Amino acid sequence: MSCWAGVTYTYIVMVNVKIKTVKVATFTLNGREIQATYLGAGHYAKAFRDGSDVYILVKDCLMKEAIAMFAQGHVHVPVVEKLDSLPDEETVLYRMDYYEPLTSAHKTAWQHFRALQRILEDARSTRDFGHDIMNAVCDGAREAKLPDSLVEALEALTLAGSTYGDGVCFEFAQRNLGVDEQGRLVLRDILFDADKIQREYAEKARQVRRW
Numbered sequence: 001m002s003c004w005a006g007v008t009y010t011y012i013v014m015v016n017v018k019i020k021t022v023k024v025a026t027f028t029l030n031g032r033e034i035q036a037t038y039l040g041a042g043h044y045a046k047a048f049r050d051g052s053d054v055y056i057l058v059k060d061c062l063m064k065e066a067i068a069m070f071a072q073g074h075v076h077v078p079v080v081e082k083l084d085s086l087p088d089e090e091t092v093l094y095r096m097d098y099y100e101p102l103t104s105a106h107k108t109a110w111q112h113f114r115a116l117q118r119i120l121e122d123a124r125s126t127r128d129f130g131h132d133i134m135n136a137v138c139d140g141a142r143e144a145k146l147p148d149s150l151v152e153a154l155e156a157l158t159l160a161g162s163t164y165g166d167g168v169c170f171e172f173a174q175r176n177l178g179v180d181e182q183g184r185l186v187l188r189d190i191l192f193d194a195d196k197i198q199r200e201y202a203e204k205a206r207q208v209r210r211w
Helices: 063-070 107-126 130-143 148-162 194-210
Strands: 002-004 007-017 020-029 032-041 045-050 053-059 080-085 091-097 168-170 191-193
Touching: 020 045, 032 053, 063 080, 063 091, 063 148, 063 191, 107 130, 130 148, 130 168, 148 168, 148 191, 191 194
Parallel strands: none
Antiparallel strands: 002 007, 007 020, 020 032, 032 045, 045 053, 053 091, 080 091, 168 191
C-alpha cells in the first residue's frame, strides 16, 4: 500500500464474481474510499473506473500531464486532472471523465475518426518530425472541413504536446478514442512521444546484445 498527499492506493486485488475475475483497486481520496474496477493497461498506464470517473496510474510518461495542464476546455479534449504523485516520483494518478468507447455505430464521430486517420497518414508521408506532422494534421483537418471545434482541439493538443518535445506526435487508434454524451468524438489518448519510445527500444536492444 502506498500513501501520498491524501491519496491511498491499494494495488490490484482479485475479486471472484461468479465465473468472471474482476480486478479492483481501492483509492482513498481526501478521506473518501473509492472501489474502482480495472479497465485495462497501456504501455505506461493502468486505468480503473468508478462510475463516471476513470482513475489512471501513469508511470514515466508526461502525455497525460500535457493534456491536463495545457489542453483543457475544448469539446473534443477529455476532461483530465492531475491528482498527485507516488513516492517513486515516476508514477502519477490522474482522474478523467469516462467516455464511451468509439465504435462504427457512432456515425458522425466514426467519420471524423476515419478522416483523421487519412490526414495523419498523408502528413507522415511528407514530414519526419512529430511537431511538423501535428501541424500538418491541423491544417489537413481544416482543409477537410472537419468541425471547427475538432480543429481547435487538435491545435490545443499540438501546442500541449510540443511543450514536451519535438518528438511528440498524434496517434489516432480506435482504442484511444471515445465519444461524449452528445456523440462527439473525444481525443482521449492520442499523444505519444516517439523519441522516448525509440530511446527505450534502443536501450532494450543494447541490453539484449549484452546477453
